[in-house]
Amino acid sequence: MDRGQLAEFLRVRRERLTPADVGLPAGLRRRTPGLRREEVAGLATMSTDYYTRLEQGRGPRPSRPVLSGLARALRLNDDERDHLFRLAGEQPGPPPGPPSDVRDGVLRMLGRLDVPGIVLDAKYDVLAWNRQAAALMTDFSALPVKERNLLRLRFLHGDRQAERYGMDATQAFAREAAADLRAATGTYPDDPAIAQLVSDLLAGSSEFAEIWARHEVARQQSLCQTILHPEVGRIDVICEVLVIPERDQRVVIYTAEPGSPSDHALRLLDVIGTQTLSHG
Numbered sequence: 001m002d003r004g005q006l007a008e009f010l011r012v013r014r015e016r017l018t019p020a021d022v023g024l025p026a027g028l029r030r031r032t033p034g035l036r037r038e039e040v041a042g043l044a045t046m047s048t049d050y051y052t053r054l055e056q057g058r059g060p061r062p063s064r065p066v067l068s069g070l071a072r073a074l075r076l077n078d079d080e081r082d083h084l085f086r087l088a089g090e091q092p093g094p095p096p097g098p099p100s101d102v103r104d105g106v107l108r109m110l111g112r113l114d115v116p117g118i119v120l121d122a123k124y125d126v127l128a129w130n131r132q133a134a135a136l137m138t139d140f141s142a143l144p145v146k147e148r149n150l151l152r153l154r155f156l157h158g159d160r161q162a163e164r165y166g167m168d169a170t171q172a173f174a175r176e177a178a179a180d181l182r183a184a185t186g187t188y189p190d191d192p193a194i195a196q197l198v199s200d201l202l203a204g205s206s207e208f209a210e211i212w213a214r215h216e217v218a219r220q221q222s223l224c225q226t227i228l229h230p231e232v233g234r235i236d237v238i239c240e241v242l243v244i245p246e247r248d249q250r251v252v253i254y255t256a257e258p259g260s261p262s263d264h265a266l267r268l269l270d271v272i273g274t275q276t277l278s279h280g
Helices: 003-016 037-043 048-055 064-073 080-089 105-113 131-136 150-156 156-166 167-187 192-204 205-213 263-273
Strands: 117-120 124-127 226-229 234-238 238-244 249-255
Touching: 003 037, 003 048, 037 048, 037 064, 064 080, 064 205, 064 263, 105 117, 105 124, 105 249, 117 131, 131 249, 131 263, 150 167, 167 192, 167 205, 167 238, 234 263
Parallel strands: none
Antiparallel strands: 117 124, 117 249, 226 234, 238 249
16 A cells, blocks of 8 residues: 555545535635545545545555545546555456546537437436437436436337337347446446346346347447437438447437438427427
């Protein structure tokens, strides 16, 4: 354990965060840069005295759960988390779970797009989307947070998905996404959210259980499909998948051949949004 380097690393990482970064109020008369020690301790679920001793280079060797709590509190990426563990004399294990925070730059990019775009994590949670994606796929803001997951939508609400994407496409997606989820269970073996997702899908879908029993493992890079939209009809979308490797996230952008009927349909969706058109 390198107490001196660990102490300096904790201090520098604490000072680079603002209260807004971790959802805390800034308050008045804040005299320290970044977070206060007691704020980091609270976020890491440890005593302020213990954290203070670590940052002063005189604390005992922290356990792996303590290190994991510090990594979460300080919003460390995977490389920084591994470095923290090594400074404390521990070999880094698998990351506890896929990050759920989306970089501000990615959110700004989504907001400026004039085509649908979403951000997915390794377990297919939809972390962010723009209004065009809500119009094209579903209004994710109307769903409970737990249900904003493409696998839950596919396997637990399969009839509705087949109506919108077609049976062949949904069957292909089912196989590919299940294999992708199997890969995620290997990357994040201790993540309770992934374990719960797999349990819910096994309990709620015999189709998923049959596919899961094949033990297929593959990272899916293509999410392209034909969408049968109830308001504007058939849309043949071209998907661009941008990988954010340090967060194990994917930005999926849906476009169409310029000047095609699908392109016109996407532009119409951009106008009408999630409203339902009156027919007749």
